[in-house]
């Protein structure tokens with residue numbers, strides 16, 4: 001089969017011998033939850049040193065065979081992305097900023113010593129899968145199809161060096177509505193663990209970062225909180241982000257602050273989209289740093305009025321309570337704030353085609 005260049009997207013198609021039956025699919029789509037149910041198809045593309053990307057296939061979702069010595073299983077050479085396809089109010093299907101995910105995927109690939117995937121191939125892979133699984137959109141209001149592109153090192157080799165073989169895959173999972181009538185505010189625990197250090201992999205979307213976050217996240221849950229918030233690894237005072245979401249702080253004078261992308265923070269596409277929307281709203285938005293002590297002080301004085309977390313999966317989540325070894329404090333009234341709700345509504349409206357897309361963020365599928 002031909003090697004794939006930007007201009008040559010030759011996907012072979014393998015028909016699914018036994019797609020999920022109608023009744024089982026309908027049951028899933030009425031109550032999809034998150035991340036536990038999957039569509040019928042997947043995309044797979046292989047990379048081999050000297051040959052590049054080849055054998056692009058859209059076929060049945062099925063287990064993949066890996067040699068027990070495959071590098072990903074030993075040294076965690078793995079990266080991933082997360083994006084959603086949304087049903088538009090006009091009935092069509094659209095992706096939200098898929099080229100931003102493609103660019104970030106390549107930035108992650110570079111940090112993990114993996115080959116770049118042409119951005120057009122990334123986007124086309126996602127399109128092909130969504131087209132094949134059009135029947136997998138949740139029937140409930142606000143549902144979406146969550147897409148998980150990822151790359152693993154498949155070469156069987158136990159020496160420590162970048163692998164010479166990789167597999168890129170895309171799978172899809174119907175996702176329920178995270179935001180029925182206003183998401184409840186979450187309670188977060190300030191962790192003693194670090195997520196990312198200067199010079200580390202904090203800005204890359206790699207599985208290893210998540211493996212390291214499971215114990216801190218578990219500790220937050222054990223203490224009765226919903227999420228963990230990480231401070232910087234050097235001074236242990238600057239607020240960085242949650243386990244898988246970026247943070248925004250809203251002040252009483254209408255300014256917004258989000259931690260700057262210093263290399264230890266994952267550059268969220270939701271974060272970036274909200275920067276633009278907030279500026280459109282006439283708000284002053286700053287990328288900077290904010291300390292845990294200042295946060296506590298400003299919450300007490302009333303200067304800080306809202307805090308929210310943002311990411312593709314839950315879009316925008318209000319933070320109501322912060323707990324740490326130094327004590328707890330409440331943000332605003334402890335419930336969802338007005339600006340949080342307003343920004344979320346605007347972003348969701350654009351994603352669903354209810355509001356004009358002035359930034360070229362929405363890619364409709366033919």
Ligand SMILES: *Cc1c(COP(=O)(O)O)cnc(C)c1O
Nearest residue numbers: 244245246266268269270311312
């Ligand atoms: C994926 C991710 C985010 C959010 O990014 P989005 O592009 O907005 O979904 C934030 N933090 C971490 C650690 C992430 O992995």
